[in-house]
Amino acid sequence: MDQTIIYIIIGILALIAGIFAGKLIFSKNTQSKIEEANFQAQTIIKEAELKAENIKKEKLLEAKEKYVQLKSEYDKDVLERNRKLGEAEARIKQKEITINQKEQALDKQLKENEVIRANLNRQIEVVNQKRTELEKHQEEHIRRLEKIAALTAEEAKAQLIESLKSEAQTQALALQQEIIEDARVKANKEARKIIIQSIQRTAAEQTIENTVSVFNLESDEIKGQIIGREGRNIRAIEAATGVDLIVDDTPEAIVLSSYDPLRREIARLSLQRLIADGRIHPARIEEVVEKTRRQLEEQIIEIGERTVIELGIHGLHKELVRIVGKMRFRSSYGQNLLMHSRETANLCAIMASELGLNPKLAKRAGLLHDIGKVPDEETELSHALLGAKLAEKYGENPAVVNAIGAHHDEMEMLYVISPIVQACDAISGARPGARREMMQQYIQRIKDLENLAQAYPGVEKAYAIQAGRELRVIVEADKVTDSESDKLSFEIAQKIQTEMTYPGQIKVTVIREKRAINVAR
Incomplete structure (x- = not known):
């Protein structure tokens, strides 16, 4: 329909255009041209009307087809809705039937329950009557017994309770003694098992420290340089290090004698550097010894840090790390103190794990238990109490402090790891060959x-x-x-x-x- 209107408008516009064109050329053209223009205009109008009629017919056909299609879809939708409504009605009817059946069954059950309740009430009444009669008979029986035994029920009950109590106490004491004995046997067996497992799982090096060290020389000629003119060099070395040098007993060797392994190590390293340098005189000796002492202090800190890293101990104060490193140059009854402390730490960790305790805390206490043996200055306190004081000073756990102070029974054991540290210390010191006797x-x-x-x-x-x-x-x-x-x-x-x-x-x-x-x- 829209295209038809368009074609009509086009025809009208063409007619108007022809009229204007005719007016413009009316003065110049003849009447024939005007007629020809009118004819063309009428022709265009007829063609436009024809096309408009054809388009109208096509649109009518399309509209009819669309109507038929929509009507078909509507009919299908109506049928589907009717079907669903029918199914819903069927379900509702089925539910109504089911509900009616349940109501009937429930009414029947309620009637049966009322009958049962009535029967129970009658039975309860009978039981109550019999109970009343039984209580009367029991009271009569008790009165007869009291009359025969010349005792009241309360007195008889008290005598019976006292008799049972005495018998129960006797049996309880016997049972308690048996349990304690059994627990003691099992505890001893379990303790031996844990100790043996801890010892077997720890492989320790046996290191015996001597009071002398041997410094080997390439030739005996170097001994003269070390002694110096009138013995001034050897006196300077002994004065700077506090170590006795024995140069005459062993060929091509010098014996360094001192109870302090740290001094011997300083003397050994200083001699090694002096001989390598070749300049041996008192001033140079003092310079090398002082330099060696500073470097050895750095080495001590490095040894302590490496030890705590290898044992997996974290958060240790720097001063305690230095003391741990210093234990490398101390000995106890000939046993190297650092090796002894490392072994004790590992034993403590294993034993604590077997007992379900904190192995890290036990290992920490085992490593630090002998820090009182390497004090920076002399004190009258025992090494256990001094070690506890140092650990407390540098913020250690109270359990660690108590284990250090109590491992020789100089403090009261307040924590479970304290006896563990004491036992592991004894195990490490009692290994065959671990310590030297006189x-x-x-x-x-x-x-x-x-x-x-x-x-x-x-x-x-x-x-x-x-x-x-x-x-x-x-x-x-x-x-x-x-x-x-x-x-x-x-x-x-x-x-x-x-x-x-x-x-x-x-x-x-x-x-x-x-x-x-x-x-x-």
Whole structure:
């Protein structure tokens, strides 16, 4: 329809244009041209009307097709809605039927419950009556018993309770004693197991410190330079380091003697640098010794830092780190103090883990337990109390402070890790070869060991071998039987354990052999 209107408008405009054109050229053109223009205009109008009619028919056809399509879709939608409504009505009817059935069942059940409730009420009444009769009979029975026994019910009850109480106390005491004994046996067994596992899981180096160090020389000619003119160089070294130098006893070597390993190390490094430099005189000696002392102080801090890193201990005060490094140059009964402290720390961590405690805290206490042995200045306090004082000064955990101070029973043990540190310290010091004894004490201990075995009847000889770690006992075959040999071995081991003090353990071996000797002539 819109295109038809457009074509009509175009025709009208063309007609107007023709009229104006005719007026413009009317004066010049003839009447024939005006007629021709009118004819063309009428032709254009007819064509426009024809096209408009065709477009109108096409649009009518399209409108009819669209109507048919929309009507079809509407019919389908109506059918679908009707179907859904039918299904919904069916479901509603089914629900109504179900509800009606349930209501009927519920009414029936309510009626049955009312019947049951009535029966129960009757039964309760019967039970109450019987209970009343029973109480009357019981009261009558109690009165008769009181009359026969000449006791009231309360008095009889009190006597019975007292009797039961006494019997229960006796049984409880017996049971308590049995439980305590069983717990003691299990505790001892578990403690031995934990200690043995801790020792087995820790591999420690056995380092024995001496009071002398040997400084090797390329030739004896260097000894003269070290001694100097009239011995001034050697006196300067001894005065600067506090170490005695022995130059005559050993060829191509100098013996450095001092109880302080730190002094010996300073003297050894200073000698090494002086010999490498070649300039040996008192002024140079003092300069090198002072420089070596400063460098060794830096090395001490580095050793302490490396130790705490390897053990996984964090947050340690710098001064405590320096003290830990300083332990590298100290010894206790010949045992290197730093090696002993590291071993104690590892043992503490393992034992604390086995007991379900904090292994890091136990390891920290184990490493620091002997820091009182390396004080910067002399004091009258014992090393345990001094170590606790230092740990408290530098902000250590109260449990660590108590473990340090109590590991030689000089303070009361207030935390669980304190006895762990004490036990691990003893384990580390008691390892075979860990500590050096005085020669006289060692010889006396060996003699006492042999004399103890020879005091038994039937013992012919006794030898302590392997530095006193094994005792071999030879018995006379005609005086001691095989079964008595087993008993003798056990008795000697028990006596050693109760009467002697020794590091590690001692193996007792009883040897009995029968010899038949004849001579062929």
